[in-house]
Amino acid sequence: MNQPKPMLSVAEALDFLLAGATTISETETLPTLEANGRVLAVAQQSQLNVPPMDNTSMDGYAVRAADCASGNATLQVTQRIPAGHVGQPLAAGCAARIFTGAMVPDGADAVVMQEVCVAGKDGERDVVTINHAPPSGEWIRRTGEDIKAGSTILEAGARLRAQELGLAASVGLAQLPVVRKLRVAVFFTGDELAMPGEDLKPGAIYNSNKFTLRGLLENLGCDVTDFGIVPDTLTATRETLRRAAAEHDLIITSGGVSVGEEDHIKPALEAEGRVNMWQIAVKPGKPLAFGEVNSAAQSGRAFFLGLPGNPVSSFVTFLLFVRPFILRLQGVQNVAPKALMLRADFTLAKGDRRNEFLRARINADGGLDLFPNQSSGVLTSTVWGDGLIDNPPNNPIAKGDLVRFIAFSDLMY
Known part of the structure; x- marks a missing residue:
């Protein structure tokens, strides 16, 4: 037998x-804007630095740090640099009014946020009093700080989400090869x-x-x-x-x-x-x-x-x-969903002989509640629940035990 x-x-x-x-x-090439949810077929490299130049992360004044060492320096404001514009080299004893994202002018090595500055006049001249002694490099985003030219930004097999599309766009990739x-x-x-x-x-x-x-x-x-x-x-x-x-x-x-x-x-x-x-x-x-x-x-x-x-x-x-x-x-290598160890706020007196996946949801205290009817025909449990408890064979669960929980949000996309 x-x-x-x-x-x-x-x-x-x-x-x-x-x-x-x-x-x-088989692959196809899509506009980056149309590649959401697709799988990247070929790794992508950046041909440029991001940011492409030293720029400011604050609205304020570009200065030479040495000119502000006293913590109470008054400097002549010689130029105004909005984002997208290129300033002139900064002379000693001077400051440049600058706005977030703008290129830091040659000669400047720090940006002082406008909240610690007082703008004024000295006769016909625009001046600013810097009530702060900035270290060199303060509030400056350096060239290539995020991405270096020639580096790989996206690996083959990556599932393209909104953030991957944004990253591709940030280095100028208008099209992407996808499976x-x-x-x-x-x-x-x-x-x-x-x-x-x-x-x-x-x-x-x-x-x-x-x-x-x-x-x-x-x-x-x-x-x-x-x-x-x-x-x-x-x-x-x-x-x-x-x-x-x-x-x-x-x-x-x-x-x-x-x-x-x-x-x-x-x-x-x-x-x-x-x-x-x-x-x-x-x-x-x-x-x-x-x-x-x-x-x-x-x-x-x-x-x-x-x-x-x-x-x-x-x-x-x-x-x-x-x-x-x-x-x-589709070419994705890492296919395992993320799992969390969460507290069971229920008791399961007897585990099943098989590996059981229990429908549960996260309660207001961060623990897990169990749907009362775990029958395979009760579809309401999948709507009520936030995910599945991965319970090993023959494993009872006591209230307060940590259990392996996989959220539906990590299992459906």
Whole structure:
């Protein structure tokens, strides 16, 4: 009698997935303004220093520090330098009125903030009394202080957020090479599924997974093709797999990955490609299909990930396994979400034999409250919660224990 294979741990399953991910090689060049959320294909270097010249970080007066050593010096104001203008060399005994971002004139080695200065007149001359003895370099941002010319500012594989785009723009990069968008096909199995707006027949439920998964995929910058709800037959499932594989990098399904007579994903995948992984010691989740469709073909080959049908199971397994797999296909190397150690303000008397991911939220005292119903069908827990507690197998939690918490904000983008 064949013994069932032991379930993979979460870490083993994730390592297996990432080892099988092949980064997309095709790239495109986009205007920097249009590259938000994309993955950088080639490292970028700066061709200039930032800032490109010594400039002031304060409104005030550019001076020679030696002229102000007394802490009560009166200097003639000989020029006014707004940002974007170049002043004249500063003579000894003189000051220049200067504004934030303006180039510090030759001869000046400090800027004194205007709050410790008193402007006045000496006859026809403009003067300023400096009630401060500035050290050399005060309030001056030096050339290249932020970025040196020739240095790498963005590494290949970086996901471009607002701050990366701003950094690229700060060195004059008008365009960026990015990995082309991942083409993902999705379909959903189950004769019980109906779409919102339709009347529910006896035994039917609305297809919430369609909306959850498409939203998650769009957050990750994927081009999504939706093949809709596929009838619960082996023939229909196989035919949809073939069509989806022809033009997509990845196929994701929801439902039909268990072992019942009406669960056709596994036999369809075995017929059209291969199954590499099946059972994972995770809760919610456990059944997760990973494989390839048309694996022997030179073209039309696609990765496959089959998620459970229960809405929370589908949601959590996407965050834990599909998200990092997609990021690696896009060329991102660091795909692990950040985790915090936070205090549990609840008691979990008995841990599950599987690695459990509990929906929780941060309370006003900085601790974690647990959603009272952790069932895999209770989608409200994902809206109520701020993230997931990563609880090891067979681990009870006592009130006051520190637990590993991963925020949804670090799992969805």
